[in-house]
Amino acid sequence: MISQNLNFFLIFLSAMIVNNILLMRFIALCSFFGISNNMQASVGMGFAVIFVMIMATTISWLVYHYLLVPFDLLYLRTASFILTIATFVQLEEMVIRKLFPPLYRSLGIYLPLIVVNCAVLAAAFLVIDYNLGFLKSLVYTLGVGAGYFFAIVMFAGIRERVNLAPIPKSFQGYPIAFITASLMSLAFLGFKGLFGL
Amino acid sequence: MKKGLLHELTKGIIEENPILIIMLGLCPTLAVSTSAANGLGMGAAFCFVVIGSNLVISLIRSIVPSQIRIPVYITVISTFVTIVDYALKAYLPLLSRSLGVFVPLIVVNCIVMGRAEAFASRNGVAASLMDGIGMGIGFTLIITLLGAVRELLGNGTVFGFPVLPSAYQPFLLFILPPGAFLVIGFMMAAQKKFFQKGGAR
Numbered sequence: 001m002i003s004q005n006l007n008f009f010l011i012f013l014s015a016m017i018v019n020n021i022l023l024m025r026f027i028a029l030c031s032f033f034g035i036s037n038n039m040q041a042s043v044g045m046g047f048a049v050i051f052v053m054i055m056a057t058t059i060s061w062l063v064y065h066y067l068l069v070p071f072d073l074l075y076l077r078t079a080s081f082i083l084t085i086a087t088f089v090q091l092e093e094m095v096i097r098k099l100f101p102p103l104y105r106s107l108g109i110y111l112p113l114i115v116v117n118c119a120v121l122a123a124a125f126l127v128i129d130y131n132l133g134f135l136k137s138l139v140y141t142l143g144v145g146a147g148y149f150f151a152i153v154m155f156a157g158i159r160e161r162v163n164l165a166p167i168p169k170s171f172q173g174y175p176i177a178f179i180t181a182s183l184m185s186l187a188f189l190g191f192k193g194l195f196g197l
Numbered sequence: 198m199k200k201g202l203l204h205e206l207t208k209g210i211i212e213e214n215p216i217l218i219i220m221l222g223l224c225p226t227l228a229v230s231t232s233a234a235n236g237l238g239m240g241a242a243f244c245f246v247v248i249g250s251n252l253v254i255s256l257i258r259s260i261v262p263s264q265i266r267i268p269v270y271i272t273v274i275s276t277f278v279t280i281v282d283y284a285l286k287a288y289l290p291l292l293s294r295s296l297g298v299f300v301p302l303i304v305v306n307c308i309v310m311g312r313a314e315a316f317a318s319r320n321g322v323a324a325s326l327m328d329g330i331g332m333g334i335g336f337t338l339i340i341t342l343l344g345a346v347r348e349l350l351g352n353g354t355v356f357g358f359p360v361l362p363s364a365y366q367p368f369l370l371f372i373l374p375p376g377a378f379l380v381i382g383f384m385m386a387a388q389k390k391f392f393q394k395g396g397a398r
Contacts, residue, residue: 024374026228027302033223075283078301079275086271118224118302125298170390171382178382186375 008139011132015143018192021119022151023185028119032152033177042156046149050142053120055092056085057141060124061134081124119148155184202327209331215308216339216381217388225299226340227377233356236344238292240337242281242300244330247309249277251329254317270313271304278303308332339384346380347371 021027028049035041060081068074097104123144127137158180167176209215216226225243230236253273261269282300285293293300303309312332317325345355351371353361370376 026224026374026377029223029227075279078279078282078304079272082271082275082304083268086268121304122298122302125301129298168386170386175382175386175389178378178385182375182378182382185378186370189373189375 008136011136011139012143012146015140016147016150017188020147020151020188021122021144022148022155023181023188024192025122027122028148031119032155032181033174036152036156036159036177039153039156039160042152043149046152049119049148050145052089052092053123053141053145053148054138056088056120057124057127057137059084059088061127061137064128077128082121085120085124119144151184155181158184202323205324205327206331209328209333209335210338214335214339214388215332216336217385223381225302226336226343227374227381229296229299230340230344230347230377231295231372232348232352233341233345235292235295236340236342237337238285238289239296239299240333240340242285242296243303243308243336243340244333245281246274246277246303247312247333247336248326248329249280250274250309250313251317251325252322254313255320255322255325258318266318267314270310270318274309274313275304308336343377343380343384347376351376 015021019025022029022032031045035045063080063084064077068077068080073080093104123141126144127140130140132140159177162176162180171179216223225239229239250270250273254270257269257273278301281303282293285296285300312328316328320328349355349360350368351373353359353365353367371380
């Protein structure tokens with residue numbers, strides 16, 4: 001597991017590649033298979049996830065360490081995290097729409113989808129489980145988000161090519177997508193054990 | 198009416214199987230199915246949550262204003278998830294450790310939310326209960342099967358009992374992440390071939 005004295009760069013790489021959230025941890029697969037039909041949508045979703053994830057981890061880290069721990073309310077962890085994140089995504093959507101209209105136009109439809117994207121909640125939980133400090137949590141989350149972006153964009157590219165290939169009828173669509181993902185995951189498995197994590 | 202209820206129960210098992218057909222709830226399915234026992238444990242936890250939340254949501258559906266229904270559903274679901282999480286930690290610490298972060302993640306499991314939104318909020322208590330049980334069974338069945346296949350190929354055992362002759366060289370890949378994608382890909386293709394009328398959609 002991640003030890004306390006790893007430096008920031010290693011934390012980032014480990015979160016992004018060695019423990020890639022999609023291919024190694026199987027988190028957020030619904031959006032991975034649902035959206036990766038389309039390259040542009042994948043890029044949009046990737047950016048939206050990075051953005052929301054960083055904000056959500058910041059908030060939930062503060063809620064956990066300054067609200068739940070001092071008042072001995074640890075059993076409310078799941079409920080409080082998901083509610084904070086849901087509220088926060090809503091708030092964020094309004095703020096972005098008001099202040100940065102171009103950004104809103106490009107991320108727009110993906111923001112609400114993220115509430116049910118388990119990657120965001122998982123990042124918040126993992127940071128707490130690994131007991132990381134505030135700055136390290138942010139770096140870790142950035143790594144997780146970057147890993148998500150990296151994997152989904154690559155996968156979208158491969159799927160665009162696969163769609164043109166002649167495939168047996170019963171494998172068309174999702175089955176072949178899973179087998180593609182399996183091969184990608186195999187490639188990522190090669191990074192396992194890097195940095196002794 | 199009786200036939201209707203029975204249909205709600207059975208449709209989740211094959212016809213509208215949450216994993217293979219609706220393609221929801223993939224994350225825990227693939228991640229924890231490294232062995233048949235893990236799959237069964239996750240399936241049981243999931244059953245409890247989906248049955249409980251379907252029941253409660255169908256009871257309160259008429260008093261919840263539609264604007265705030267999503268947060269209300271999330272609160273209901275997360276209550277059940279917390280119960281399961283703590284119960285597992287107390288009584289089955291080993292299973293709880295191997296399921297890890299995926300137990301709290303049932304909260305954002307799209308099946309639970311999807312059934313709450315698509316079914317329990319529009320149907321009566323009895324039908325929602327049946328729907329919850331059916332979905333739970335369908336999910337458990339697939340996740341246990343997936344776990345059993347991976348355990349068999351990757352370790353030569355099922356539920357911890359040796360099945361294949363000891364000369365069998367375990368194919369470790371199936372316990373590792375790529376194996377999960379591979380097996381579910383083949384399961385989906387098989388399901389498409391044998392159960393879907395008219396072949397590919």
